[in-house]
Amino acid sequence: MYVYDEHDRKMAAERVEQFRDQTRRRLAGELAEEEYLPLRLQNGLYVQRHAPMLRICVPYGMLRSDQLRRLARITRDYDKRFAHFTTRQNLQLNWPELEQVPDILAELAEVEMHANQTSGNCIRNTTTDQFAGVQSDEIADPRPYCELIRQWSTFHPEFAFLPRKFKVAVNASEKTDRAAIQVHDIGLQLVRNDAGELGFRVHVGGGLGRTPMVGPVIREFLPELDLLTYLEAVLRVYNRYGRRDNKFKARIKILVKALTPEGFAEKVEAEWAHIKDSPTRLTPEAIEHIKGFFTEPAYEQLENATDLLASQRFENREFDQWLAHNVDTHKKPGYAIVTLTLKQTGTPPGDVSDEQLDQIADLADEYSFGEARVTHHQNVVLADVRQDRLFELWQSLKPKGFATANLHTLNDIICCPGGDYCNLANAKSIPVAEAIQRRFDDMDYLYDLGEIDLNISGCMNACGHHHVGNIGVLGVDKKGDEFYQISLGGSSHHDAQIGKILGPSFAREEVPDVISNIVNVYVEQRTSEESFLDTYRRIGIKPFKERVYA
Structure with missing residues (x-):
């Protein structure tokens, strides 16, 4: 996964100190709430029913074990020992004290995390399939493109105050869409054209809320290198023509419907013609650089543990059901994708305790190269588990409440x-x-x-x-x-x-x-x-x- 460089670390630290001063001024009465509101929103801070709520960004759902442990400590020290995974693969704290939020952000920055743009009328966290990079049927790994979008959109001065919030999702699988791209403001499906060239099918104008819509296709094939310039053209058209007089009519889906998909696409193409060859256009070198952060872990040369698993399944029906529902096929022989369900009856879906966050970190280190992923369905994935250790892992999950074999059933709510x-x-x-x-x-x-x-x-x-x-x-x-x-x-x-x-x-x-x-x-x-x-x-x-x- 992406690792911060010195520029990232400096920018994150400066952002924390900037918000620390803004919060100090708000608490001292030097900033009115209406002045503080846009500042706190773009740092992920809401005011909820009982207390502030801080939404922490988990870019495209990926978490290292050290980040999980830091989240566990923050949940323990600054909240009420539990947090909540959202449908956008983020994590929410429900009880932080306002004056402590800058300290939380400083702690996050130490492990290359933040809460930037998790709220407010800006480009939010880009999401993707939790199986990205390990499924056999994907066109290409979507995570490098999510990271490129994240870097382009974070602190983008032109799109800091859009008519309304803006969400982007990327999917790479031909068989299924675990990222729900057609109900996003922009949904990107990785495709290859007849010449075998990589690119994107672009959906714009999807979304839920008061006027739910499925996003129509406005471009069947967008070449890979044109990704960011085309997104910039879409955002410019939205920023220019999107309604600001009524927040219930301000989402891009309303604009696309009003102009018709064809009319909206024409405006985007006209805008894109002016900027498609600008410095924002991607280069093969830039893409390869980002791809270098998403290399395969140190997989071993393994055979599929078919006979072992067959024997274990025969001897334990509960394990058999868990294997059938919570374990998916991996692109590498001898490995499997395991979903830890956070849907045990009696626990609010998506909620996770500080102890469980620590346990997930330990499980990630022990079984999945120190990495876990948050899903759109509010569960957690260990993406690289050896098949010959699945029974051992399942036994470890049961007392922790992660082995409920209800994935994709009516109870996986x-x-x-x-x-x-x-x-x-x-x-x-x-x-x-x-x-x-x-x-x-x-x-x-x-x-x-x-x-x-x-x-x-x-x-x-x-x-x-x-x-x-x-x-x-x-x-x-x-x-x-x-x-x-x-x-x-x-x-x-x-x-x-x-x-x-x-x-x-x-x-x-x-x-x-x-x-x-x-x-x-x-x-x-x-x-x-x-x-x-x-x-x-x-x-x-x-x-x-x-x-x-x-």
Whole structure:
């Protein structure tokens, strides 16, 4: 992964001291809150329901073991001994003291971390597939391009105060999209053209929130070297024409829809014509330099441990299920990709304690070359585990709460912190997630249901990505009471689609029954090997609605 040079370290240290002085002046009454607001936002600091919230950047989801240990110590010393992984692969602290935030940022800088641009109307953390670099079907490793985007966008003076926040995601797999690129402001899919040249298919104008949209393609093939100049052209068009009079109409998706994708693309191409050969244009040497930070670890020459794993699976059904659901194929023979689930019933999805952060660091050192990755689904990945050590690893994970074999099942819920923490939330998310997990506690039944994405958001801002859940749950306010709206048919993958609202909302205690009724319709209507989403698309929403509102 990328390693800071002297320029990076100096810039990070100067940023911390700058914010330390800004915070001192705010606490002394020398800065009004409206003056401090944009300053704290671009340093990742929000004011939440009960306390400040600090969002720490985890570029494209990658963490070294020393960074994990530092996060554990910060969580222990400055917070209430737990933190929260988000759908943008970042980490949030929910209880830091305002006056201590500069000290936290200084501690982060010591291990090459920061909170820059994790909030505010700027370009946020660029995300990608958590399996980047180790999956066999990717066009190319997307992480160097994420790093190039990160370096280009960080502190970019032209894009520091955009009409609204701006999110970029990159995907490289031909088979699936684990980065949800089509619901981002810019989504980039690595492709090769007919000549075999590497480039990107560019989606612009995706996003969730009040007006969820799937981002249309505005360019089928963008040559590799033109990546940054083209992104700059997109941002310039947005900065120039995006609405600033109404924050609910300010996202780029609104502009793309208003101009039409074709009209928006024409403006981008016209702008790009002026800057495509500027110094921002990438060179092969620059790309190779960044790629040099993403070299393969010291893999051993191994054979696939087929016979050993077959024997271990036969002797232990629990291990067999974990292997089937939480372990994926690696591009190197003899290695595997392991997902540690943070979805044990009774624990808020994505939450992690200081002790668990230390444990993940130890596991990364012992089993995965000192590296871990945060996922879009709020889990953690060890990307380079020897197959002959999988059983040993599984035994180590069980007492730590990381071995729940519910990955991709109904219980692998994406969930925002909701009304327990966020002052924007209309309703609580965490109790709803737990109630659903407790209702569906039969793992054999979950396995029979197959893959179902269930996403929960506490408000229309959609931090839990409810719009693209196969089943989505949205907290709404009804005259001061918490209710929940259900949507069906969403997807965040290559077949991206916004879910349709089922009908009127439900009280919190009704939600598990509603989910049960939806699942029962699926079980009754599915054909052999048909997924929930396939069944929904075949029969439509009507049978689900009739059952739920009977």
